[in-house]
Each structure stands twice: as structure tokens, then as C-alpha cells.
Amino acid sequence: MNFYDVLAKAKAGTNLSVSELQILLDAPDVNAEKELLAAGYAVKKEYCGNVVNLRGLIEFSNICSRDCFYCGIRKSMRTVSRYRMSMEEITAAARLAGEYGYGSVVLQSGERSDREFVDFVTGVLREIKKLPCQLGITLSCGEQTMDTYLRWREAGATRYLLRIESSNPEIFARIHPPECSFSERLEALVRLKAADYQVGTGVMTGLPGQSTADLAEDVKFFQEIDADMIGMGPYLPQEHTPLGQANPDAPGAAMKRLELTLRMIAVTRLLLRDVNIAATTALQAIDPAGGRERGIMAGANVIMPNVGDTGRRRDYQLYNGKPDLDENAPEVRLKLLESLAKIGEIPRFNEPGDPLHYQVRTRKNEKI
Template identity: 55%
Template sequence: MSDTIVPRGTFSLEELEELLLGRWPGGDAALAARARQVMADEVGEEVRLRGLLEFSNRCTSDCYYCGIRRSSRSDDQGAPLVRFDLSEEAILEGARLCLQEGYGSMTLQAGERRDRPFIDFVEGVLRRIKEETVTPDLPRGLGITLSVGEQTRETYRRFFDAGAHRYLLRVETSNPRLFARLHPPEQPLERRLQALEDLRAEGFQVGTGVMIGIPGQTSRDLARDIMFFREIDADMIGMGPYIEAAGSAREEMHRQGLLPDTSGAERLRLSLRMIAATRLVLRDVNIAAATALQALSPTGREQGLAFGANVLMPIVTPGGQRRAYQLYQGKPCVEETARECISCTPRRAAWARRPVSYHSWGDAPHARRKEGVFHD
């Protein structure tokens, strides 16, 4: 396979599978160089920033692989899992910190809930952030990515009208068989796909992604995932390695036969190839260097940038709540403060020889080219 004979952005499943198996001419170093060149041409060298604020670990879903699943009882140290909800003021403090540090955007993430008090709370917080973060550099306030799971189309409309303009809803896998292994029957893939359609219909820039290294997952499955990203016209991608859950959720993974069956090094290599392959196919979208990469290597996020990712999400969750928001075992930065994460971010970009973009929403060119979508 040679990238010189593949038309712009077009790969067959077979070609993608070969790439993911490590058969790019010249090896992974050549693949990374090609992905970075496409990234530079299509979205630029700058690393976009999103301050990640995890504001609640209460969740009504029971995904078998997740450390904050509904039935989780303990954290990674065996202590009872303490459920938390940040106050509106605590969330606003995180938004002000993002603004102060020059992050033009933030990501608000929480467990999945669909009750009226939660929806009303999120809507109110979004409106306050937009009102209180207006500056000459950001005349419409901070850009906001929201990630609170599957909701009704009406709820998505409320969130969009309140000021969120990007939404991340990972599909985890587009393979129905694998999806069913990872989730209880009351959480069907069809509902996830409908939610992605509803987000697009309500005007959101749509983000999705998958886990890489799920037991039983093949390179062909991952190649199909990339095709799925293209089919739904995704604007941003957030994906990372499959890692066993923390605490009591790990017991459920064991019961379901879902503990990782490949080494961390293998899953990291495959994750980096997935980032590069997604860049070569989707080209002008935003791709995050996920925090989970760092769980497998101290320089995991930096390597993600080297393979074509262009987004970093430094965590700004208050230190007291970080340990209670561990979706997977070994999550990095749980003992750090928001200030420490802030200081690390420029160093990560510098490791990959990349400049950082400040005071900007950092929307993907793919989204900016669409009529009617907000952009910088």
C-alpha cells in the first residue's frame, strides 16, 4: 500500500486494515509523518485546548467497562465510590480558570442522567458560562463541548440554545455484536445512533469515537469504525485504548469476559495507528490526544499529537473529585491540581514540536465549512 496512489481521503477497508496491522510502507514512523503532514495541511500545526471539567459522577447507565457505572461500589483503591455533583459556582470557577489561562474552550463532562433537575441544572450552567466569559478575544464567551450521554432531541435543543455548540458522544464500537457485549440489553446501539442523528439535526458539531483493543475486536472492526466516522460526517473524534475499569466495575468486566486480552503496549501502538488512519481519512476534523493514552505510557498524549491528533484536554476538575471520576484503572492526573495540569500542557505540545493555540474556540475546519455552524 502506498499513500502516493491513494486519492485524497479515500481508503478501502482492506487498505485501512493493512495500515492498522502496521504495514504502512516505512513503518509507524513514516505513517506518523504522513498523518502529521495531512494535519498541517488541513487543520494546521496548532494544538487546540479544551479545559476538561468533570462535574458529576452520578450515572444511570451501566456500561460493563466503566468505573462510574450505575452499579459501581468502590474506587481503584477499594474505598466506597463517593458520588459527587459540583455546584454551579464550582463549575463557573472552572470556566473562569479556563478563561484566565487562555483556553478558548472547555469540555463539560458527567455521567449520563435524563432527569429534569439535571437537565435544568446543565442548561442553567451553560447560560451562565456564556454570559460570564465574554471578552474582546471571545465575544461569544468560551466555546463549550458538552458530553453528558444520550438525551432526547428536545434536551439537545435546550443545551444548544443555552450555548453548547459541540457535543461528544462516543459510540465505543460500531460493531453491533461488540456493542452488545459491552452494554446491558436496555442500552442498545440503535439508541446511540439515533442520538448522534439528533445532535446533528439540532445544529451541534458532532464528536464521537471508539475504544481500541476491546477483547474480540479485529483490525477490520476498527477500519469499519473509521468508515462510520466518515458516514456520519463527524466533526471531531475522541478515542483511546480500552483499559480495564477501576474498583468494583473491574469485577463486572471479569464476569463478562471483558478484561483486556492484549498488552498495554499493543493497545497503545494500535491507538496511535487509529489516530493516524483517522487523520488520513477524515483529514480536516479535530482529533483529541486522549488522556487514556497516558495511562499506557508517560508520553502517551504527546505520541498522540505526533500521530496527527490536534486537541489536548487538560483536566480542570477540582482535586477533591478527581479520584471519584475514574472511568478506567490508572487514569493519570488524579492526584494533581488544575494548576499542575495547566503547567504540563505547553510541555506536552513542545515535546511534539507543536505550538499551542490560545484564546480561540478551535473549531475544526470541517465544521467551519458547514453553513450555519458557529466558528471563530
């Protein structure tokens, strides 16, 4: 089957096989790629409208007990100055997100599962829920026990992001130390579903040794676990990590990964239709002038401006070139609104912006 036959099937909403997904990802030329991205955007408009959900991102701690080979805040990284925002600082950042009308916050940190951390996050969630702005809360704090997921759910979190990074166990094993298990990651995703979260996952695109066949399997994986939210970013090497040191970047490689990520966004939108897909900061790192907007135009519908303290941002450098722009500055917020308006998109204010997919699947389960 050729590219355009598969694209026609995808536009019609037909379920695609892994090999068909790969044909789309391997768009044969620039025109085919353009048509793929336009098709992704058309489905985004059909299911999500010309609306973008905004989430205030709060990177509240860079202390991590893990040692992922690609990550700039891995525990072995001695040069990173470690921090954890106080309860008051996090609540103030959440209040600010509410004042900006973002409707939701994402609380992200390195992974810890000790008692003190679990209690701290529980307290933070309770404090944010007391704010008058009624924010939706997404957590991104790694693998946890069922008890912890349930506690945090009860305390007010409704969404959880836990990226698989690659659904190919061999690639997963190459980019993580042995103590980080692929099967445990899968089990954590199952626990999140059982704890009634809106579940988000995602992968890095353009990892060393990763093919478009692997990425097609990743998109199928999102479908199979029935994910509600997807966050994908181009792999960006961090020069002081084991993966970054072993695979120095060739000139132009980052731009190729950005283009691959846009194709992944479009293909994921074409297959999954009603999920939330984030236009991640990593897109902006490669194309500061319009990376996130290009993500929206390929089918993404969520942007996460950072509402944390800019001073802390240089200590949360997961990869090289992560933007440390003050996204709280009025001119930067205005610029984002202007750039969205330029592509015909409207930001959704003062609403949590839950993924349609979660609403549909929970309604279905109620009927069973």
C-alpha cells in the same frame, strides 16, 4: 494491494475502502508504522497547522443512570462516592479555564435525563456564557431527547461528544447491558446533527474480541456520519467491572493498545483530513511521560487538560490508572506547554478552535 501502495493513496487524499483502511491499521513492521504515523501528522499540519487546541475538561458529575460493562462509574459500582459539582464550582472551573486561555471547556458527566439534571445543565450553560472570556462549550452527557439537545444548544453549547464505542452492533451489545441500544445511540447522533451541534464521536480500541477489520469499519463509520470531532482511547480495563473481570489484562497489552490507538489516529486523520481529533487522557494513562504528545504526532490536534477539582478526580475513574495529576498546578501547565514546544506544536489560546470540518460542511449546506 500492499501497505505502501495504500499509504500512497491515503497521502494523496484518495477515499479508502474498509479493506484498505485495515491494511494501514495492520502496518507490517515498525518502519511501516512510523511512516503511517508521520503521514497522519503531515495531514494534521496541512489542515490544522502546527497548532493544538486546548479544552478545559470539567468532570462535573459521576452520577450515572447507565450500567455500561466497562465503566468505573457505572450505576452498580457501589464503592464509588457520588458527587455533582455545584453551579458555582462549575462556573469557577470554567472561569479558570478562561484565565488559562483555553478558549473552550468540555462539560462531562454520567448520563441522566431527569428534569432536574436537564434544568441544571441548562442553568450551568447560561452561567458560563455570561463569563467575559467567551468560552466555547462542549457537552458530553450521553443520549438525550431532541428537546434536551435543542435546549442545551440554545443555552450555549455548540459541540457534543457522544461516542459509539464500537460501530459493530455485536461488540456494542457485548459491552453494554440490553437496555442500552445501538440503534438508539445512532439516532442520538442523528438528533445532535439535526440540532446543529458540532458532533463528536469515537470508539475504544483494543476491546476484547475486536479486530482491525472492526476498527477499519469504525473509521468508515466516522466518515459516513460526517463527524466533526473524534475522540478515541485505548480500552483500559477497570478491574471491578464485568468486562474487566471477564478479561484480565495480559502483560504488555496496554502498550499494544496505545500503539493501535496511534495507528487509528493516523488512519482517521488520513481519511477525514479536516476534523478535530483528541489526544485523549487514556493515552496519557498508559504513557504518562508522552502519551498525549504521541497522539499529536500521529495526527491529533486537541488536548483536554482537566480544570476540575483534583479531590474529585479519584471518583471519576472510568478505568484503572486514570491520571489524577493536578493539571491546574502552574508547573504542570508549564510542562505541557514545554512538551508541546518540544514537538514543534503551538497551543491555541483564547479561541474556541472549532473543527474546520464543521465550517466546511455548514457552508456547503448553506449553498444547497
